[in-house]
Amino acid sequence: MTENILSDYRMLKELTQKFGPSGNEKEVSDYIAAQIHPLVDKVESDPLGNLVAHRKGSGLRVMIACHMDEVGVMITHIDERGYLYFSPVGGLISSELVNKRVIFQNKRIGIVCKDKEKSGERTTEKIYIDIGASRESEARKVVKEGDMAVLVGDYVETDNCIISKALDNRLACFLVIEFLKHIQSKHELYIVFTCQEEVGARGAKTAAYSIRPDLALVIDATRSYDRPQESNQTCLDRGVAIKAMDKSIIVSPQIKNWMAEMARKKKIEHQWEVISTGSTDSGPVHLTAGGIPTGGLALPVRYLHTGNEVASKKDLNSALKLLAELVLNPFTR
Structure with a gap:
């Protein structure tokens, strides 16, 4: 061949x-x-x-x-404001997902966000997913704990390469x-x-x-x-x-x-x-x-x-x- x-x-x-x-x-x-x-x-x-x-x-x-x-993420917790917290599924580094979009199986899109939280002299980063909900009950209508999401990445083809x-x-x-x-x-x-x-x-x-x-x-x-x-x-x-x-x-x-x-x-x-x-x-x-x-x-x-x-x-x-x-x-x- x-x-x-x-x-x-x-x-x-x-x-x-x-x-x-x-x-x-x-x-x-x-x-x-x-x-x-x-x-x-x-x-x-x-x-x-x-x-x-x-x-x-x-x-x-x-x-x-x-x-x-x-690779993807699994939802572990939904807070009272409707933000989703997650664990990686596979080799993902949570901090590298910030400002990236993810999509759930029901086609709902979320954005991975980051906030800094200060407690005394210690500052920690909170990474979460925003699906546009304003409270927990609203988020739970479309997503629940255990649901999974994957990265959004459109398919693009050039003469010699594929991107996706x-x-x-x-x-x-x-x-x-x-x-x-x-x-x-x-x-x-x-x-x-x-x-x-x-x-x-x-x-x-x-x-x-x-x-x-x-x-x-x-x-x-x-x-x-x-x-x-x-x-x-x-x-x-x-x-x-x-x-x-x-x-x-x-x-x-x-x-x-x-x-x-x-x-x-x-x-x-x-x-x-x-x-x-x-x-x-x-x-x-x-x-x-x-x-x-x-x-x-x-x-x-x-x-x-x-x-x-x-x-x-x-x-x-x-x-x-x-x-x-x-x-x-x-x-x-």
Whole structure:
């Protein structure tokens, strides 16, 4: 596969704008299920909320995993003036949300605000959400404790880039759907759109235990280090990143060498992901059921976990090419 086969990104736009914080991925799951139903032999949701698709084959059992969920917030308290207090769901820093908009599942918009409160010599910051209510009873008509909201981030597309909320990890979901459209393999494929990755990769653990594949390939976003005064390690427009290490996994030399050799052989532009912080579904997957050979593909994204994540179309195309070659020519022990 040498040509760029990704040219229509309308599905990606729809995916990014779906509401899907960790533990509440059903809107995303239902959309994906409708897209892939004609492309697989079976698709179903498991008790935890993973969407699992099965395509029959006679070769190895290959699992491809990408998470559906996005970071967000959960309401913990509503005060007498109708202001909402919250806890982050996933890797959000509350102070960095100030003056940003969030949206609830019922489409109500809120603005994250900050006030300083002084008690003696101590000053603390209070961060809250303003939904335009003037009292608690008014706010409770539309929002209650336990409700979740996600960042607002419109989808914008340029010639070579995509800007949106939730590119982590709807970018990979889109990639895998396109893979199913264009690639046929003799191997038995399990495609898992996992839940709750942003809060501990919970869905991947249960899915891998149920499937027990011979090989797992995990696709996720990774931080792009090409901003000013950064390390320039994993960058946009340098191709898909092959995972060597993160906080939860050190990929075996055999797996990462197989992936890199396939990329070189097929002349697919690629780079390495070597990080000591952050983790993905590859962590719990490779530790499941006595150990599962697991590789990771990473899509560089600037401004992760914001409403304005930025990704490269070039990197997405190289990721699709490499994923196809890896599934057509899987690693065997």
